[in-house]
Amino acid sequence: MAHVNLLPWRQRQRERRQRLFLAGLGISFLAAVALVALAGFFVGGMFEHQERRNRHLAARIAELDGQLAEIDALRRGRDDLLGRVRALRQLRRGRSATVRLFDELAQTLVPGVHYAELARRGQIVTAKGAAESNDRIAQLMRNLRDSEWFDAPSLKGIGRLGQRPDSAKGESAAAVYGEQAVIFELTFLATSPAGAGGG
Secondary structure (H helix, E strand, O other): OOOOOOHHHHHHHHHHHHHHHHHHHHHHHHHHHHHHHHHHHHHHHHHHHHHHHHHHHHHHHHHHHHHHHHHHHHHHHHHHHHHHHHHHHHHHHHHHHHHHHHHHHHHHOOOOEEEEEEEEEOOEEEEEEEEOOHHHHHHHHHHHHHOOOEEEEEEEEEEEHHHOOOOHHHHHHHHHHOOOOEEEEEEEEEOOOOOOOOO
16 A cells, blocks of 8 residues: 655645634634724714704704793783783773762762862772751761762761861851851772772
């Protein structure tokens, strides 16, 4: 049988396997580097995309903040305007209520009585005047009590004209009403009925 030397063939086979191993290792290394680079590129792209979104959101938030400030300014202007409208309505209601108050005072006035002075503080009205007699003052108080616009009449003082000789008004009342004339001071509440203030 012939003797064949397989040593160089095994040597070449080992070298070939070693080259294949090194080539595979190199290819694996290059693939790993490529994957890392690709992952870095992908992550960088995602990061850049997120940065763009963040910048866009920040710009939109700034724009909305500006619009909110504008809306707040408009709301403050509207509230100020509504306050003025309410004040004007109250003034108009108060003006018509004052006219109605004087009209009602004239309606409740009794013949033989006149007011020399009227003063109003809040709801309390103070009336000073002169009358022919005590009966006229009593009738005036009944009229005030029965009115829808007035309530709780209270006589604070009453006296003969002769007790106040310094009063020029008293002297003129004495000339008009005679010696039985009296001066008086009374208070009552001005309570306008519901819905009477006008709109």
